[in-house]
Structures are given as C-alpha cells and as structure tokens.
Amino acid sequence: MTLTFSINDSQRLHLQPLQMPTRLLLGPGPSNAHPAVLQAMNTPPVGHLDPTFLGLMDEIRSLLRYVWQTENLTTIAVSGTGTAAMEAAIANAVEPGDVVLIGVNGYFGHRLVDMAGRYGAEVQAIHKPWGQVFSLAELRTALETHRPTVLALVNAETSTGARQPLEGVGDLCREFGSLLLVDTVTSLGGVPLFLDDWGVDLAYSCSQKGLGCSPGASPLTLSARAMEKVEQRKTRVANWYLDITLLEKYWGPDRVYHHTAPINLYYGLREALRLIAEEGLATCWQRHQQTAEYFWEQLADLGLTLHVEKAFRLPTLTTVCIPEGVDGKAIARQLLNEHNIEIGGGLGELAGRVWRVGLMGYNSQRESVDRLIHALKEVLPIQ
Ligand SMILES: Cc1ncc(COP(=O)(O)O)c(C=O)c1O
Structure with missing residues (x-):
C-alpha cells in the first residue's frame, strides 16, 4: 500500500525521543507539578470504569470539597482545562434569555462575557479598571438594577493579580434571588476560599496552578441551589460534553459511561490533592x-x-x-x-x-x- 503522506529518511533520522528543557x-x-504528582501520573492506567478508578474519583470529589470548603454533592473534575470547567459552569447555569451580570476587571471577566453571550444570556457587564476590585456597595447597586439570574465574578484575576473579596456577596445574591458563580482558577489551593460560608453557588478551577498538578482535570462544583436551577431548566444544556446531569451519571452512583476520563491526569490530581491534605x-x-x-x-x-x-x-x-x-x-x-x-x-x-x-x-x-x-x-x- 502506498502512503499519501510519508516521512522521508532525513526527517526520520532527525526524529529523536522526546527531550524538553526543564523550566x-x-x-x-x-x-511545575510536584514531583510526586508527576510520578503518580506515570502509573500504568486502569480502565475508566474499573472499581479502583471509581474509588479514586470518589476520593477526588471529597478532597475537592475540602480544598473548596464546601459540602456540595455535585463536585467533580471536568476533563479539560480551566476553560472547560468555566464553560461547564456557564452552560449549565445559563438558559437563553437569562440575565447574567458579570464583573469585568480583567481579561477573564471578558471571557465570561463572551461565553455567557454564546449561551444566549442577556449579558450585563460592570467594569472596573484592571487591578481594582468591586465593593459590596457597587455589587448591590448592580444587582438591584439588573436583577440577574446569575452574578459572575473572577475571584483571582490572573491578568491583573487582584483578589476580588467574596465575603457578603452570597448574602447579597440571595437577597436578589441570583446565583453566585465564581472563577477560582488562580485561587484554589493558594488563597483562602470558603465556598459554603460565602454562599458561592457555582465555582470552577484548574489543576495546573495552586493544586500543583498538570493541566487537564479541572474542578467544578454546584450548590444545591444551582442544581435546582439546572433541574428546572426549560431547555436542554446546549453542550453535551459538559452537561452536569450527564456527568453526574458517571461521577455519581449510576457509574454510566459518559466519556473516557484522562486516567493519568486524575491520578495526578488525586496525588496533588492528597499532598495538600497532608500539608493541611x-x-x-x-x-x-x-x-x-x-x-x-x-x-x-x-x-x-x-x-x-x-x-x-x-x-x-x-x-x-x-x-x-x-x-x-x-x-x-x-x-x-x-x-x-x-x-x-x-x-x-x-x-x-x-x-x-x-x-x-x-x-x-x-x-x-x-x-x-x-x-x-x-x-x-x-x-
Ligand atoms: C482566571 C482564569 N480563568 C480561566 C482560565 C482558563 O484556564 P485554562 O487556561 O486552564 O483553560 C485561566 C487561565 O489561566 C484563568 O487564569
């Protein structure tokens, strides 16, 4: 059989086994991932429905609840980077026509605006200069004006280095009947977070920063209030891969195949979370x-x-x-x-x-x- 595309001899000679610099x-x-995490990822994989792997997924869920300080039942790792978990939060919480209020004080606030718009939200953005944060009074005024279904804030704006305080924001959201959605990509593991005490309804993160793992297994959590909204949706979640109801059938007791989990990344994430628990x-x-x-x-x-x-x-x-x-x-x-x-x-x-x-x-x-x-x-x- 003749191959249409081939590698010539000189190219083949130059192909060396992988060698990358150590940065x-x-x-x-x-x-950099912790060396123990890299070692864990080097463990030969089992199948994604293997009982030992399902047990490891349960451990990931409870360790994520610990690092986020939440009791949310719906707490998983999304197979994908932080953006996939961000999209999962938006895709599940937002229905076409919902008002979504977004605090924009950096690059990732803009990404939330773009994403929520793509899921049909009526987006209302409030702005602050890059490097500054929103006060409770500013958030109250915006909530009063727009009465959103969801208020979305970036807790740790990686583009500016600013930390958006969240104390009291959940109470405000309850007063106006809004869900509170928070980006914790650059805070989880490195910055104090108390999701339940602060009344955060949806949060997402990544594996490659404060958790000390490689990218690709991204934490996502939804409160009972957020899940109620999901259950009452009039329209189906427009993203099949990130539909939390389908994902829960794999992560929860049903154990139904949804997608092939990136086994070795989950090994790494589990080890990274274990190390945090060990350190405290x-x-x-x-x-x-x-x-x-x-x-x-x-x-x-x-x-x-x-x-x-x-x-x-x-x-x-x-x-x-x-x-x-x-x-x-x-x-x-x-x-x-x-x-x-x-x-x-x-x-x-x-x-x-x-x-x-x-x-x-x-x-x-x-x-x-x-x-x-x-x-x-x-x-x-x-x-
Ligand atoms: C605040 C914030 N949100 C979302 C993301 C997207 O995460 P990822 O690049 O892992 O997809 C990043 C990435 O750095 C981020 O800093």
Whole structure:
C-alpha cells in the first residue's frame, strides 16, 4: 500500500525521543507539578470504569470539597482545562434569555462575557479598571438594577493579580434571588476560599496552578441551589460534553459511561490533592502568603513596584510594573533562555506594562523566589 503522506529518511533520522528543557514555571500558569504528582501520573492506567478508578474519583470529589470548603454533592473534575470547567459552569447555569451580570476587571471577566453571550444570556457587564476590585456597595447597586439570574465574578484575576473579596456577596445574591458563580482558577489551593460560608453557588478551577498538578482535570462544583436551577431548566444544556446531569451519571452512583476520563491526569490530581491534605489546607494557604510577601520584599529591594495595592493583592500571581525604558519582553526572553525561568507578560490593558509572576502550588517556596531574584539581578539593566 502506498502512503499519501510519508516521512522521508532525513526527517526520520532527525526524529529523536522526546527531550524538553526543564523550566522553572513562574508565569501565570502552568506551574511545575510536584514531583510526586508527576510520578503518580506515570502509573500504568486502569480502565475508566474499573472499581479502583471509581474509588479514586470518589476520593477526588471529597478532597475537592475540602480544598473548596464546601459540602456540595455535585463536585467533580471536568476533563479539560480551566476553560472547560468555566464553560461547564456557564452552560449549565445559563438558559437563553437569562440575565447574567458579570464583573469585568480583567481579561477573564471578558471571557465570561463572551461565553455567557454564546449561551444566549442577556449579558450585563460592570467594569472596573484592571487591578481594582468591586465593593459590596457597587455589587448591590448592580444587582438591584439588573436583577440577574446569575452574578459572575473572577475571584483571582490572573491578568491583573487582584483578589476580588467574596465575603457578603452570597448574602447579597440571595437577597436578589441570583446565583453566585465564581472563577477560582488562580485561587484554589493558594488563597483562602470558603465556598459554603460565602454562599458561592457555582465555582470552577484548574489543576495546573495552586493544586500543583498538570493541566487537564479541572474542578467544578454546584450548590444545591444551582442544581435546582439546572433541574428546572426549560431547555436542554446546549453542550453535551459538559452537561452536569450527564456527568453526574458517571461521577455519581449510576457509574454510566459518559466519556473516557484522562486516567493519568486524575491520578495526578488525586496525588496533588492528597499532598495538600497532608500539608493541611490552612498551612498551604499560609505558605502561599508568606512566599509572596518574601517575593514582594525582594522586589522592593530591587526598586520594582507592584500594580495592585496590598489589600487586594493575590499571593498566587503578582503583577510587577516594568520600569520606564526597560523592554519587558526582552527581559522575559532572557530569563527563559539564559536562566530557564518562565514569567508572563501583561495581557490586554496591561500589555507591555507589567510582568506576571506566579508562585503557585509546588513553586510557592522561597527557593523559587531566590532563583528568580538572582536571575533578575543579572538581566535587569537598572537596579
Ligand atoms: C482566571 C482564569 N480563568 C480561566 C482560565 C482558563 O484556564 P485554562 O487556561 O486552564 O483553560 C485561566 C487561565 O489561566 C484563568 O487564569
């Protein structure tokens, strides 16, 4: 049989077994997975309906409830990255014509606006400059004006480094009959979260940041109130793959095949969550805070300033202002090429104005900071 497309001898000779550089990933994500997580992912897979795998899924569910501080029965990992979990939250909570109020103070708020619109929502957006957050009074006014079915907020805006406080927002949402949907992609595992105490109805996250795993198995949780809304839908969820009712038939007691789970990623996620439980969630949050504060002190010594005021600064993601006259992209390239350290550049409004440095999960340790500061001292033209 003649192949239409073939690889010639010279190409074949150049194909080597996979070899990739070892980088210190201090950008907005992914972060380096914990070595024990990489080892767990290297375990030979079992089948996705194997009783031992189903037991592992149950462990993932209860560990996710722990890291989110929720008792939500509907708590799963979506097979896909954080965006898939974001889409699952929107696709299930929103029906065509629903009013969805979205707080936009960075890139991911815009993504929520785009997504909710695609599911037929009547989107109402409120805006804040990138790096600032919404006050309870501002949220109250917006809820009063728009009376939305869903209020969506980004708890940790990775594009700005700002932490949106959530205390009291759930009570406000109850007052106006709205569901509270929260993006915790850059907070889960690294920033205190109390979903039940704060009255959060839907939340999603990712595996590759504060949890210290590889990307591809993304936490999603829905409260009983959110599930009531799902059950009362007049229209079917427009996304088959992300329909929570179908997914629950696999994750719940029915154990019905839905899709082939990415087995090894779930091994990794389970190990990452186990490590957090072993460390203790409160200690893990504290480690993130202490590492970030150590980093901020070192940056101040270098004469560098930060974009977000301290009260709302995320410990997981710091936006560092690029000094006048410095080529931010060139510095990031040098860090990568000469020091094997990845940091991120600014997005949207902050493009060219900030570097984004992530200290998340396994990477949230003083050694990461020391390596980066040492490298910055070598590549920065002004100090
Ligand atoms: C706040 C926020 N939401 C959503 C996402 C999307 O997640 P992913 O890139 O894993 O699809 C990201 C990614 O960095 C994020 O930072």
